[in-house]
Structures are given as structure tokens and as C-alpha cells.
Amino acid sequence: MADHFHKMHGLGNDFVVIDAREKAVSMTAARARAIADRHNGIGCDQLILLEPADDADAVMRIFNADGSIAEACGNASRAVALLIGRKAELITAGGRITVEPFADGATVEMGLPHFGWDEIPLAYAMDTSAMPVGWEGLSDPAAVNVGNPHLIFFVDDCDAVPLDRLGPLIENDPLFPERINVNVATLTGPNAIKLRVWERGAGLTLACGTGACATAVAAIRSKRVTSPVEVSLPGGILTIAWAGGEQITMTGPATHVFTGETHWANFD
Structure with a gap:
């Protein structure tokens, strides 16, 4: 049976979104890199994996094109809002966010900003409002x-x-x-x-x-x-x-480009 994905973007920042809330999908850094490859894979800036959550609408895991983990992604949050189709709460590695879609985009409550040098984090203490570097x-x-x-x-x-x-x-x-x-x-x-x-x-x-x-x-x-x-x-x-x-509030467009089918084992 084929595996499904969505190709989406927010202002051209593009994503492969995999909805794994009902059917689990194993994702590793190597597999994410292979999927994100624009020549040999599907191609994207970030891969987004939606997983079930006990006390939210979904867990949103974010893989960069190099396979590394991103804690948050604003453009992807708007894309996911469009995909879910209603106001929803998402758990990310950077914290909880609330998304609410409209006709061709979404508003996202992105949480509180942090300014402490150890919250960025930096290797040593300094004023983060005007760093002497x-x-x-x-x-x-x-x-x-x-x-x-x-x-x-x-x-x-x-x-x-x-x-x-x-x-x-x-x-x-x-x-x-x-x-x-x-x-x-x-x-x-x-x-x-x-x-x-x-x-x-x-x-x-x-x-x-x-x-x-x-x-x-x-x-x-x-x-x-x-x-x-x-x-x-x-x-x-x-x-x-x-x-x-x-909290920071972000509003902007999002686009669902197409829904595709593949087999994730092809990317191992």
C-alpha cells in the first residue's frame, strides 16, 4: 500500500508534510535528508511529521533539509493549520502553539520570545539586545x-x-x-x-x-x-x-500544492 504525503509551502518556503496521526511513520535523519533532496527525492526545505498527541491536536516534528531537527517553523505551522482545517493546538520541540486557518492562510500564536543568553543559547553571557560581536x-x-x-x-x-x-x-x-x-x-x-x-x-x-x-x-x-x-x-x-x-502572533498565506504517493522505504 502506498504512503501519502502533502507538498505545501508558505511564501515559497516549501514542505513535505506527512500526516502520521493514524498510521505511524518511522523517520530518521538519513531518511529525511533523502526525501528533502531536490534531485533524487521529493524536495523540500523542511519535512514535517504530524503525530498523535494525548493533550493536543498533533505533535509537529520538523526536520531540516540536512536531516537536523528544528524546534519551530512558522511557515510550516500555517501550512499545517490549512491541512487540519480548523483551530488547533500543536506541540513542537519549541513549545505549544495555536494555529487557526482562514481561506488561504493562517494566524499562529507562536508563544513567548526569550532573550536570555542561556535561552538562545549562547556559549557565554552577554547582552542579547546588542551583542558586542x-x-x-x-x-x-x-x-x-x-x-x-x-x-x-x-x-x-x-x-x-x-x-x-x-x-x-x-x-x-x-x-x-x-x-x-x-x-x-x-x-x-x-x-x-x-x-x-x-x-x-x-x-x-x-x-x-x-x-x-x-x-x-x-x-x-x-x-x-x-x-x-x-x-x-x-x-x-x-x-x-x-x-x-x-505571545507573538503571525499571520500570512499558506498553499497546498498537491497530494502525492510513494513508499518511504524507497528513501532508505
């Missing part, structure tokens, strides 16, 4: 954990930053024991940001929901912008709302 032309970033760890640089022109080269250098710096997602952001208005993201374990993607959340929170926290914030990524726009002490 730099890599070539990038310096004084902010760090925020929104279920997964993000570093944010505010720059004059995010398009001019060679993120394909600096992204992996920063991601794997010993300062970040669990690696880091790298965001370069340019303010374009009192509540608008242009953003590019190097995703830990996936590389450059068209959009990153958690990156948009982390960047908006860092900008609001430093009074660069006011909430809600319109975050423009290469794949499209997300709206992020946040106030101190409250």
Missing part, C-alpha cells in the same frame, strides 16, 4: 529565541549582504552551541521591515516565519518599529504582532 561587515546583532534561535542584524541594505557566504559562517560559529538562524533586516517604514534569512540546516529560503517573528520582536523591543509589523521576505509578506510579555 561581528563578522566582517555585520556587527552588534540582537538575539531572540522564538522556539528556535535567531540572530538579527539591522543593516542599511539587506540585499547587499553576501548572506550565502556569511550565513553558514555565522550559523556554525562556536558562539552558538546549537547553531543559529541568521537574519539581515532593513527598516523600510515605521512598521515595515525587509528581511532575508539564512536558515540553520536549510540555507537561503524564500521565507522564514520564525525569522520574521524574531526580527519583528527585536525591532519592536529596540523601538525601531511599532507593532504590528509588516515583514517583507523574498517570497512575500507576513504580519507580526507583539507586545512585551505577550
Whole structure:
């Protein structure tokens, strides 16, 4: 009997979503890498595995294209909301989130942001609102954990930053024991940001929901912008709302591309 999957995306950040709530699917790092391979597999930025939960609608496990685990994924959360088709609570490695779909997208309550150096985590203590570190032309970033760890640089022109080269250098710096997602952001208005993201374990993607959340929170926290914030990524726009002490709310589109059949044993 064939195994089923869904190909979905949020602003071009694409996923293979496997609904294993009724039929268990074994997933390893090697199998996830093989499925995510764009030449020999199905192809995706992240593989999403939905599993049954006793006290929530589903457990959402997230595998990056390199097989590593991601704690949270905002764009995938909107895709899963569309798939479930109603307001639902999901358990992720980064915490509980609530998703609510609408016609062509979803709103997600992403939980509380964390700013402590040991919550990011960093290898040693420092102020995460303006870290005294730099890599070539990038310096004084902010760090925020929104279920997964993000570093944010505010720059004059995010398009001019060679993120394909600096992204992996920063991601794997010993300062970040669990690696880091790298965001370069340019303010374009009192509540608008242009953003590019190097995703830990996936590389450059068209959009990153958690990156948009982390960047908006860092900008609001430093009074660069006011909430809600319109975050423009290469794949499209997300709206992020946040106030101190409250959950982050993310709203944006999601798309179900097709449903497919395969045999997971083909990827071992």
C-alpha cells in the first residue's frame, strides 16, 4: 500500500508534510535528508511529521533539509493549520502553539520570545539586545529565541549582504552551541521591515516565519518599529504582532500544492 504525503509551502518556503496521526511513520535523519533532496527525492526545505498527541491536536516534528531537527517553523505551522482545517493546538520541540486557518492562510500564536543568553543559547553571557560581536561587515546583532534561535542584524541594505557566504559562517560559529538562524533586516517604514534569512540546516529560503517573528520582536523591543509589523521576505509578506510579555502572533498565506504517493522505504 502506498504512503501519502502533502507538498505545501508558505511564501515559497516549501514542505513535505506527512500526516502520521493514524498510521505511524518511522523517520530518521538519513531518511529525511533523502526525501528533502531536490534531485533524487521529493524536495523540500523542511519535512514535517504530524503525530498523535494525548493533550493536543498533533505533535509537529520538523526536520531540516540536512536531516537536523528544528524546534519551530512558522511557515510550516500555517501550512499545517490549512491541512487540519480548523483551530488547533500543536506541540513542537519549541513549545505549544495555536494555529487557526482562514481561506488561504493562517494566524499562529507562536508563544513567548526569550532573550536570555542561556535561552538562545549562547556559549557565554552577554547582552542579547546588542551583542558586542561581528563578522566582517555585520556587527552588534540582537538575539531572540522564538522556539528556535535567531540572530538579527539591522543593516542599511539587506540585499547587499553576501548572506550565502556569511550565513553558514555565522550559523556554525562556536558562539552558538546549537547553531543559529541568521537574519539581515532593513527598516523600510515605521512598521515595515525587509528581511532575508539564512536558515540553520536549510540555507537561503524564500521565507522564514520564525525569522520574521524574531526580527519583528527585536525591532519592536529596540523601538525601531511599532507593532504590528509588516515583514517583507523574498517570497512575500507576513504580519507580526507583539507586545512585551505577550505571545507573538503571525499571520500570512499558506498553499497546498498537491497530494502525492510513494513508499518511504524507497528513501532508505
